[in-house]
Amino acid sequence: MHKRSWSKIAVMGAGLLALAACGDAAEDAAPPPGGIAADGSPALPAVPVMGPERKIIAFGDSLFAGYGLDPRDSYPEKLENALRAKGVNADVINAGVSGDTTAAGLNRLEFTLEAQDAPPALFILELGGNDLLRGVSPEETRSNLEKMLTILKEREVPVLLMGMRSPPNVGPEYQARFDAMYRELAEEYGAALIPFWLEDIYRDPALFQSDRIHPTAEGIERLVASTLGDVEEALPPPPAS
Structure with a gap:
């Protein structure tokens, strides 16, 4: 995975409220356990050897x-x-x-x-x-x-x-x-x-x-x-x- 670099947030108030409102939706859209396949579909979890x-x-x-x-x-x-x-x-x-x-x-x-x-x-x-x-x-x-x-x-x-x-x-x-x-x-x-x-x-x-x-x-x-x-x-x- 590539590490994401985040810029400092200059304005807090409204931005924090917006982020809080998006929290539940972000959790709903979390990648499946196996990640995303090359074609964009959910990948199956790795099978342990x-x-x-x-x-x-x-x-x-x-x-x-x-x-x-x-x-x-x-x-x-x-x-x-x-x-x-x-x-x-x-x-x-x-x-x-x-x-x-x-x-x-x-x-x-x-x-x-x-x-x-x-x-x-x-x-x-x-x-x-x-x-x-x-x-x-x-x-x-x-x-x-x-x-x-x-x-x-x-x-x-x-x-x-x-x-x-x-x-x-x-x-x-x-x-x-x-x-x-x-x-x-x-x-x-x-x-x-x-x-x-x-x-x-x-x-x-x-x-x-x-x-x-x-x-x-x-x-x-x-x-x-x-x-x-x-x-x-x-x-x-x-x-x-």
Whole structure:
């Protein structure tokens, strides 16, 4: 809040009477407990963060790393803020590496898991976009994802799989094989799924940076809003104390 500076009141009498008369009205017009939202409507009171810390690993490529953005505007950072605003004691670790393919992700997966003090409550897996850009076959991409999901399942780590969608210019056969892959893998390995996690923004060029690949800060906000419910649903309840 900004501190207000008040000038000295030179004339008291009538001014004091007027202020006294306005007192009740000022109390009636007092801001609600949660303050005022950006659109001028009453904001909901903040929900206190409660319960044990829930560690979430956001494992992906530049779309998680926050390419071209302030680190505070990355998807994992904004997701953590959104979860905590809803009272979830979340610690979202940004394990996004720009340029990573599924093969590169597979190479660093176990190191990432072993670097944690305890298994994460949820592992968000977002890879495949760079495979598309490099023309990696859907069979190779699928194989790498299968190996990652196998490791995570063996370690009993819950997974939310962030699906991608191939563009039509790759050809109908490639597109069909690639697009079906995420749903099939989620069903096979018991992972939660967002079929195409850029669904809410991909039709709006204004929500992407000039490269037309990476979301702007506003685009990230939209993605967090559209996927928050899926993340909450995929996050298992905390263990009973």
